[in-house]
Amino acid sequence: MTEIFKLIRWQDVVDILVIYYVVYRLLSLLYGTRAMQLVKGLLVIGILATSARLLNLETISWFMGQILNITVIAVPIVFQPELRKVLEELGRGNIWKRHKAQKRAETIAGEISKALIYMKGQRIGALLVLQRGTGLKDFWRTAIELNADITQELLISIFWVNNPLHDGAVILDQSKIIAAGCYLPLTEDSDLSRWIGTRHRAGLGVTEVSDAISLIVSEERGEVSLAINGHLSRNLKDDQVHKLLVHYFSGEDTEQQSFLDTLRDEIKSLGS
Structure with a gap:
């Protein structure tokens, strides 16, 4: 040797x-x-x-x-x-930039994933809205503007019981938490089960009037649901949530069709 x-x-x-x-x-x-x-x-x-x-x-x-x-x-x-x-x-030279963007996306996705896992384990209700091409200023300009870094601790504290902001939604973009305590339009879908609560109806409603993505934590069932394009998928797995978040924060949804295809594939796999 x-x-x-x-x-x-x-x-x-x-x-x-x-x-x-x-x-x-x-x-x-x-x-x-x-x-x-x-x-x-x-x-x-x-x-x-x-x-x-x-x-x-x-x-x-x-x-x-x-x-x-x-x-x-x-x-x-x-x-x-x-x-x-x-x-x-x-x-x-974008090959190096893309690697940095991917690492950053993994970090932010990890922060949000850990927050969602904690909140569903503690049965803390939450509603996160990921802003995409359609601006959501109409919904956050009357709320509490934060412009804060995305961290697990901040998200959990916002939705902690008795926090004045916990009943509204948090709106994020690909770089920061824009605002908290946001009130959203409820879905007009009359076919939804009566067991679907106001938080889920709001998360679904904003995706009917924009291209946003909603992640909803149910305090009753301790599960995470996804709303996109007026479609609600319940009980997402932790790794599915993480993959979707990485796609969003890496900027891959700028190529809208491929991003939506990825989301559809993930949604279809929920039943498997």
């Missing part, structure tokens, strides 16, 4: 670290796109081809080689939009 370490130069270590860093950043940029599925497929083909060579399976090795040759030609044609986007991001 000592002899092996003697053969390793410091330049070799630098080479490995740089390649690792570049590959990691590229994969981060491709994550969530069609091209990421291609990368996974290429890894599987590479593993099969290597295994076939080690086992001297000549026919399989030849077949896998042909597939790789075809793939090299097909990839630039089929995935031209994704590849162009990667090169543009590299040219602007």
